[in-house]
Amino acid sequence: MSLEHAILGFLNYGPLSGYDLKKVFDTSVQHFWSADQSQIYRTLARMAENGWTRVETVPQENRPDRKVYHITDEGRAELRRWLTTPLPPEENRSAPLVQVFFAGQLSDEEVLHIFKPAAEQMRQVLQIYGQVPVIFEEHIRREYAHKVHSPRDFFFWMLTLECGVVNARAMLSWMESVIERIENRDYTISKELIPNLKELKDEDYDTER
Amino acid sequence: MSLEHAILGFLNYGPLSGYDLKKVFDTSVQHFWSADQSQIYRTLARMAENGWTRVETVPQENRPDRKVYHITDEGRAELRRWLTTPLPPEENRSAPLVQVFFAGQLSDEEVLHIFKPAAEQMRQVLQIYGQVPVIFEEHIRREYAHKVHSPRDFFFWMLTLECGVVNARAMLSWMESVIERIENRDYTISKELIPNLKELKDEDYDTER
DNA sequence: TTCTCATATAGGATTAAACATCTATGTCTT
DNA sequence: AAGACATAGATGTTTAATCCTATATGAGAA
Structure with missing residues (x-):
């Protein structure tokens, strides 16, 4: 899956919350990779379990806590590994x-x-x-x-x-x-x-x- | 889903079994629509429930029966409807x-x-x-x-x-x-x-x- | 005053598809 | 004799993704 790796790519520029990521996706890569909001949250949760990201909970008043995700060293390694691996040919369904x-x-x-x-x-x-x-x-x-x-x-x-x-x-x-x-x-x-x-x-x- | 409609398209040329369809997909449209074998069988079963196809069971000796699918009038109508409907823009994930x-x-x-x-x-x-x-x-x-x-x-x-x-x-x-x-x-x-x-x-x- | 928008996260249901595996058997090759 | 390949169908599990909905609240507009 590339959503994970796209997220890692963005987190490598700096920590972001799920909400932030949704906006980043919509304003920069939506022309070749759209991301569903709930999918982002779920993927983020899985990646934290994997150890690719670390969650920092930022309390807010009168609002749900922001969960800011930081990339970890393992995450950075995984990103590099993926970025330098040639992908198998895609089969495009049309x-x-x-x-x-x-x-x-x-x-x-x-x-x-x-x-x-x-x-x-x-x-x-x-x-x-x-x-x-x-x-x-x-x-x-x-x-x-x-x-x-x-x-x-x-x-x-x-x-x-x-x-x-x-x-x-x-x-x-x-x-x-x-x-x-x-x-x-x-x-x-x-x-x-x-x-x-x-x-x-x-x-x-x-x-x- | 277009697999259904691709199947209808082929069945409109003549009745085929799941096995036949797999071969037809692999030799004619695989460059823009690959189809998994198990996916074809499941879709075929669903379409028969829908009433878009009719199953004819052809007994064979020493082999599983062939289940030959025929397109029905509803199936033909659905195919026409779909073929003449402009599709919403695809978002290509790359x-x-x-x-x-x-x-x-x-x-x-x-x-x-x-x-x-x-x-x-x-x-x-x-x-x-x-x-x-x-x-x-x-x-x-x-x-x-x-x-x-x-x-x-x-x-x-x-x-x-x-x-x-x-x-x-x-x-x-x-x-x-x-x-x-x-x-x-x-x-x-x-x-x-x-x-x-x-x-x-x-x-x-x-x-x- | 109600409505929408923005902020923020998350779970349930459903779908299309991929992947692996299983059941049977006939034929052909090594 | 063993293995590969073709014929023919089917189920179980997992994955990625979409859609819908829910929970909270503040700010600004109609």
């Missing part, structure tokens, strides 16, 4: 691609009715990405200034955004090319993208159905 | 990006030690994608020829591959650009990709640590 795979069972109009909102969604994602650095910088300047260590840290933070933009642009232009082909009733596959494709001949199809 | 985000805590060499295997992995993925149409076509010609309906069906199947290739290429060239920048100790963010980025000045950083 529900939209399931729709595409079975889209032959729909009419052209219905297919476009799926692709057009999806393309529009991608454009919105790109817009949101455009605003992430603004929000992120505000946040850094206000509350977390003391946690920005160096331009090099900042570089890696922004790389994750770059990755998102690259991805979203690639998806968008692919979707647009699909929309164009369908509108032109041109059901051909890009030879450039899929070179090993032999064209199936008519006799390969069961035209009975 | 453990590798978590590593990138916290890579500032590592040395350049250690970062390259993550990125280089990742890039190599991507190249392999692209190689595998190159062979998918070959395997897929063999499969179609042998066992599932009767299930290929039309060039249009085939078009959508191959679109899912196109998408994978587009994605993998985008990721690979991004990774290569990151590797290059790090090797040159050039920690700059692409202005073309992230235009809204104001450069942080030295006084914005806490140089104490």
Whole structure:
């Protein structure tokens, strides 16, 4: 699980409570790792049992005590171990691609009715990405200034955004090319993208159905 | 859940057993939707309770009975409903990006030690994608020829591959650009990709640590 | 005055999935 | 003769995550 390691990564910049962590997740990594509030609390509790974190209970008046988590030496070791370990290839499950795979069972109009909102969604994602650095910088300047260590840290933070933009642009232009082909009733596959494709001949199809 | 709908999609081409389905998943959609064997059986059982499928038990000698699942009218209706419903935006969790985000805590060499295997992995993925149409076509010609309906069906199947290739290429060239920048100790963010980025000045950083 | 928002933590229920293991047997290879 | 592989199905356990709800209270807005 990476939630644990993401938490360790943040705690390594300084101690935080569950509440703090939720805010940090939402304002910095939500574009590639969303975290549920209750999940954060539960994970934090488990990590304290593991010995990766140490809890400091800060009493407050008229409010539940803040439980501030500090990273321990074991936690730091685990973070380093994980950060330097190449990850096994992810298998990405994509529900939209399931729709595409079975889209032959729909009419052209219905297919476009799926692709057009999806393309529009991608454009919105790109817009949101455009605003992430603004929000992120505000946040850094206000509350977390003391946690920005160096331009090099900042570089890696922004790389994750770059990755998102690259991805979203690639998806968008692919979707647009699909929309164009369908509108032109041109059901051909890009030879450039899929070179090993032999064209199936008519006799390969069961035209009975 | 899309596993249900993927199963409905396949059953709509013709009745299949759990065992058949596992093979079909592994040879056609594994590049964007892997399915666990036990998960398939359980889902199939649930769907039969739902009324989306009907079970036909085919006795065999010296072997467990085959339980062949047929799609019902309700199942077909549900499939259509789902296929024509635009999906809410997916939030993609990416453990590798978590590593990138916290890579500032590592040395350049250690970062390259993550990125280089990742890039190599991507190249392999692209190689595998190159062979998918070959395997897929063999499969179609042998066992599932009767299930290929039309060039249009085939078009959508191959679109899912196109998408994978587009994605993998985008990721690979991004990774290569990151590797290059790090090797040159050039920690700059692409202005073309992230235009809204104001450069942080030295006084914005806490140089104490 | 009521309502929402912010602060702060936490438990219950449910879900999708992964992982391991089990039951049977036929065929093919070493 | 032993082992691997294919056929065919199924259960138990654990994990990560989501959703909903509960407990407290202060501050500010409608």
